[in-house]
Amino acid sequence: MSRFFRAPTCLPVLLCVAAALAGCSHHDDNTYQGYIEGEFVYLGSSQSGKLAQLPVARGQTVEAGAPVFALESVDEAAALQQAQQQLAVARAQLADIQTGKRPPEVNVIKAQLAQALANARKAALQLTRDEAQFRVGGIAKAQLDDSQANADATAAQVRELTHQVDVARLPGRSQQIGAQSAQIEAAQAAVAQAQWKLDQTRVSAPARGLVYDTLYRVGEWVQAGNPVVQLLPPQNVKVRFFVPETIVGALAPGRALAIHCDGCAADVPAKITYIANKAEYTPPVIYSNENRAKLVFMVEAHPSAADAARLHPGQPVAVTLQ
Template sequence: MKYAHHKRPLPPLAAPFAAVLGAALLVAGCGNQRTDTWQGYVEGEFVSVASPFAGRLDTLSVQRGQQVSQGAALFALESDDERAARQQAEDQLRAAEAQLQDMKTGKRPVEVDVSRAQLAQAQAQAQRSAAALRRDERQYEIGGIAQAQLDESRAQARSDAARVRELQRDIDVARLPGRDAQQAAQAAQVAAARAALAQADWKLSRKTVAATQAGLVYDTPYRLGEWVPAGSPVVRMLPPGNVKVRFYVPETVVGALRNGQAVQVRCDGCAAPVAASITYVANEAEYTPPVIYSNETRRKLVFLVEARPSAADAPKLRPGQPVEVVRP
């Protein structure tokens, strides 16, 4: 005899409980899912190029939107005063160097020849004075002249002999270079003049400004002929390495991000995603309510993250442009 087996019906409360449990599992499963797409924007760290000196804008070699290479001329301010100051410093250096060289060589041969001629004249006069003294001495011995005349002859002979010795010493000194202390003082003057020339060169060079690195000319606030105050930016540049993407991620994701991690940046009009690398992950949350964290409030935590594209891909992005960041 065969017995028919029948399924036991569920208790009245079992079916609703199963439905609730399935829904809870579904919700729990959805809660464990995380999105890998975050909203952000492009930001540029601009470089303001200026001259430390004021002047009229004479030359503007670039225009907005132009890509320039490193070393390319950007602008030049009028520099008449700086050119005159440099010429003056150069002339003063030449004069100081010439004076130092003159100290090292002593007097010129022509000047020495003049001293020698004066010495010859003095020697001849000394000889005449000596001869006159000898005659007067003999005359005095026989009573031919007075004592006063003999004394005058002796004084003249001594004076002429002293003049000869003086001129001989002058010739010896003329052949010598300047004293060590004088040369050292003049060498210091040469060094000071050389430093003044270097300063004048530096000031003149700062009136003509070139790009220290390649990049995009983002703005040129001044026009030709306008007066530019000292330190006022004439060109604002955006180097490729200064383009970055700022985006915010929820608290549930920030722990999985690290510096150097690769991400992709998507934007409207971009033909393909732009590769970038994370360079900064904030340690503190933003837009957080001032309450004790709970499961509900933790969902509101967001953390700032920054990523930079490569130099080749940076021109594809524009500052202020909204983007989406995804993990590949």
């Protein structure tokens, strides 16, 4: 959209104004012409979507944490709900593995064991009687063998069902529990990712500042990464001016200066925060017959946040070193 380039279009006007000011004489030897610049914060979302809410307006001052805009989030909300349900399923499966079989299932095996115990006692009694009969010649050897086999089979069935009861009470194997725990961790990561995407559809002001411009209207489609609101925190307002190389060695960060602007009731105090470490030829913004072809250094200074509201990006000013 063409309006994303709205801010840079003021640069030619700034150059003309600053050039005109540079042609004027200094107030004194420590006064230099400059201009106010703003380091804007462009607020956008990592997600694409239709702009649903824009509660701020151009020229409004918002506090840190105040909602700035919101995109439609139906898809993100549904994805979060799906991830949460998948996490619940994974947790339930782990609980099932850890607790073994359900009590009714264990009771069925116990009933089968009780029946097997009864059959084993009956078979043991029958074997005892047949052994006594065989000793006196009352039954054949084949009938005794059948009784012995039946007693052995019922005893084995008792041992089998006893082990089944023990196994039913055991939790799942450690490998199964470990695998299911990994599934839960994966589901938790999916929930966190879905929650993050949903949070990205609602953007708040990272700091107190002036809403310098709004770049979309409600109902328009916003591509991921495109700024919706242009914010100017007061601490991001600075003055930029150029000094000749003959005095730059006397300057240091922290040095005080005064900013004079037309219409200001009083000068605005500021402190130097940056001095360019590379010289340049006189740029067009301060071009004049006095300093043409001289080497200059760019200097930046920041006023206090309270005083920054009195200054506006692009505003020509005079800077007096103190």
